[in-house]
Amino acid sequence: MSQSPRKAWMESVITSSTELKLSMIRQHAEALIQEANQREMSYEEFLAHLLQKECDARLEASRYNRIRLAKFTHKKYLEDLSVSDLPEDAQKKLKQLKSLDFIREGRNVILSGNPGTGKTHMGLGLGIKACLEGYKVWFTTVPLLINQIKECRAQQTLRAFQNRFEKYDLVIADEMGYISFDKEGSELLFTHLSLRAGRKSTIITTNLSFERWGEIFQDPVMTAAMIDRLTHQSYIVNMNGNSYRMKETKEWLSKQQLG
Structure with missing residues (x-):
C-alpha cells in the first residue's frame, strides 16, 4: 500500500531539514505543524514561526559553544x-x-x-x-x-x-x-x-x-x-x-x- 500524501510530505521535510542541517525543524516539525493547525496560522505566519524557532535554537547553541570554548574554571554570573x-x-x-x-x-x-x-x-x-x-x-x-x-x-x-x-x-x-x-x-x-x-x-x-x-x-x-x-x-x-x-x-x- 502506498503511503499517504501527508506522510510522504513529512518524510520529505525530515530529509530536507537533515540535509540542510536544520536540526530544530527536523526534531520538532510534527509538533510545530500541529500547533500551526490549532492556531489556524497563515502560511506566512507559519513560515516565520518555523524559521524563528530555528534561529533561536542556533543562537542558544552558539552561546553554549562560546561559553564552552572560553574554558571558564567556574560558572560565575x-x-x-x-x-x-x-x-x-x-x-x-x-x-x-x-x-x-x-x-x-x-x-x-x-x-x-x-x-x-x-x-x-x-x-x-x-x-x-x-x-x-x-x-x-x-x-x-x-x-x-x-x-x-x-x-x-x-x-x-x-x-x-x-x-x-x-x-x-x-x-x-x-x-x-x-x-x-x-x-x-x-x-x-x-x-x-x-x-x-x-x-x-x-x-x-x-x-x-x-x-x-x-x-x-x-x-x-x-x-x-x-x-x-x-x-x-x-x-x-x-x-x-x-x-x-x-x-x-x-x-x-x-x-x-x-x-
Whole structure:
C-alpha cells in the first residue's frame, strides 16, 4: 500500500531539514505543524514561526559553544554578585563595565586588590556576559598562560597560538602576582599581551598594587613597560576591601551550625 500524501510530505521535510542541517525543524516539525493547525496560522505566519524557532535554537547553541570554548574554571554570573559587599570603587564602576563598552572600545580592565574581594567573580561574570552577547572569550590564569606559551614555542606551534590569542574579543588573565616569573616568562607574557594592546580587551586580576609588580617581573624596565601598555586608557578598579569570599564562608558555616 502506498503511503499517504501527508506522510510522504513529512518524510520529505525530515530529509530536507537533515540535509540542510536544520536540526530544530527536523526534531520538532510534527509538533510545530500541529500547533500551526490549532492556531489556524497563515502560511506566512507559519513560515516565520518555523524559521524563528530555528534561529533561536542556533543562537542558544552558539552561546553554549562560546561559553564552552572560553574554558571558564567556574560558572560565575554578574547577577550572583552581592554588589553591596563589593569594594566601593567596584560598586561605582560595575554598571559601566556591565555595558561591555570596554570590549567594543578595545580597552583593558585591571581589577587590583587584596584576595577574596570578588576580582575573579567579576572577571568570570563579565566573560560569561560577553559570551552571551556574541563575543569570543578565553579565560586563563597568568601562570597557565605563560606555561602554554612556552609549550607552544617548544612544539613550534607558537605562531598559531599567537594568531588565536590576538583575535579573542576578550581575554581574562586571572591571578597576576600569585607567582613570580623567570625572565623568559616575563618577556613572553609582555610580548603576547602587547599583541592585543589598543585593539582587543584584556581583563587582568591581580592582588598586587602596580608599585609591587616589580616583584613579579624582576626587571624594572619591563615592569614599567608592562604597566604602561596594560593601563593605557584602561578601566582600573580598586578592589581593596573586606573579603567577599570570607563573608560567604562565614554565612555558609552559620547555616551549617543552624542545621
